[in-house]
Structures are given as C-alpha cells and as structure tokens.
Amino acid sequence: MIPKGSFITFEGIDGSGKSTQARKLAEHLQAQGRDVILTREPGGSEGAEEIRALVLQGEPDRWSAETEILLFTAARRDHLERTILPAIEAGKVVICDRFADSTRMYQGLSRGDLRGTVDQLHKLMIGREPDMTILIDMDSNTGLSRALSRQGVEERFETFGADLQAQMRAGFLSLAEEFKERFVVINGARSIDEVSVDVCQTVDDHLAKQ
Numbered sequence: 001m002i003p004k005g006s007f008i009t010f011e012g013i014d015g016s017g018k019s020t021q022a023r024k025l026a027e028h029l030q031a032q033g034r035d036v037i038l039t040r041e042p043g044g045s046e047g048a049e050e051i052r053a054l055v056l057q058g059e060p061d062r063w064s065a066e067t068e069i070l071l072f073t074a075a076r077r078d079h080l081e082r083t084i085l086p087a088i089e090a091g092k093v094v095i096c097d098r099f100a101d102s103t104r105m106y107q108g109l110s111r112g113d114l115r116g117t118v119d120q121l122h123k124l125m126i127g128r129e130p131d132m133t134i135l136i137d138m139d140s141n142t143g144l145s146r147a148l149s150r151q152g153v154e155e156r157f158e159t160f161g162a163d164l165q166a167q168m169r170a171g172f173l174s175l176a177e178e179f180k181e182r183f184v185v186i187n188g189a190r191s192i193d194e195v196s197v198d199v200c201q202t203v204d205d206h207l208a209k210q
C-alpha cells in the first residue's frame with residue numbers, strides 16, 4: 001500500500017533562513033525513514049530551472065510585472081507536472097522552498113495591484129495549494145542584510161531594497177491570516193537550531209494526523 005504523500009512549502013522574505021530550514025526538515029524526515037523530495041521555486045525541474053535564470057538575474061526592471069507572473073506560472077506548471085505531483089502520488093513528502101504564495105506577494109502586490117491576476121492564473125494552470133506552509137518570519141532589515149551578504153548572482157529582487165522587504169513581510173503575515181488552515185508562522189529571529197526544533201515538531205504533528 002502506497003503511503004499518503006504530503007506537500008509542504010516554506011515562505012518568507014529574502015534572508016529569512018527558509019532555505020536552510022527546508023533542508024534541515026528534509027534531513028529530519030529522512031532520518032525517520034521517510035521518502036523526501038527537497039525542491040525549490042522557481043525551479044525544481046529542467047524547464048523551470050531555465051526560467052529561474054531568466055527571472056532572478058539581471059536588472060530590477062528587466063521584466064514587467066505581468067511578464068513575470070506568466071514566467072513564474074510557466075515554471076510552476078512544469079515543476080508541478082514533472083516533480084511535485086508524481087512525488088506526492090508516490091507517497092513522498094515534497095518540501096518546496098517557495099511556491100505560489102511568493103508569486104502572490106512579489107508579483108501580485110509589490111509591483112502593482114495584480115493579486116487578482118496571480119490568483120486567476122493559479123486557479124487555471126496550477127489548481128493546487130500546499131498541505132502545509134511554514135512561514136519563517138523575521139525583521140525585514142535583518143533579512144535584507146543577510147540576503148545581500150550572500151553576494152550571489154540571483155539578487156534581482158534583493159536590489160528592490162528595504163521598502164520591498166518590509167512590504168513583503170507584512171504581506172506574508174497577511175497571507176498567513178487569509179489561509180489559516182495551512183499556514184504556520186515560526187519566529188525566525190533565533191538560532192538556526194532553535195528554529196529547526198519548532199519547524200520539525202510542527203511538521204511531525206502535521207504528518208502524524210494524516
């Protein structure tokens with residue numbers, strides 16, 4: 001009998017530590033003997049990774065908000081078809097670093113009032129929400145400082161600055177209220193291990209109820 005799969009996403013502002021926590025959760029669940037897929041957005045499949053390079057590199061005004069929404073949706077559709085759904089159907093736990101909630105924030109709110117467009121495209125082309133979303137919350141200035149210190153090539157959104165970070169933090173907290181049934185907010189302003197303990201316990205409780 002195939003075990004029931006689960007789809008868990010991590011959200012948060014840039015530099016919040018969500019990628020680290022997603023990895024630590026994957027290691028925790030694998031140590032329990034669970035079959036885990038750790039993936040990310042944009043990306044997670046061959047085609048989606050190609051789109052990732054287009055949207056995360058270059059000048060801040062490289063794409064219009066509308067074009068970005070279409071690119072992110074195209075990447076998500078490919079990711080869903082080729083990685084996420086097959087893994088869930090096989091009984092695996094899929095842990096994804098960002099999903100549709102990030103598009104609702106970064107493209108839907110930060111560059112105009114386009115949340116309705118994002119939701120329409122999501123309903124039409126994706127039609128799937130996570131079973132659980134972990135929001136790693138922290139001060140926006142601290143997050144931006146951490147993000148910029150990485151000095152990587154994928155800094156297009158970090159260059160929008162502190163105002164965007166603050167707007168995104170407020171937006172994510174608002175989403176957590178909107179989708180209370182699947183969101184859990186974790187205080188990210190602590191040590192990595194302290195945050196990880198809370199994340200792992202929260203997910204263990206969730207999976208035990210399946």
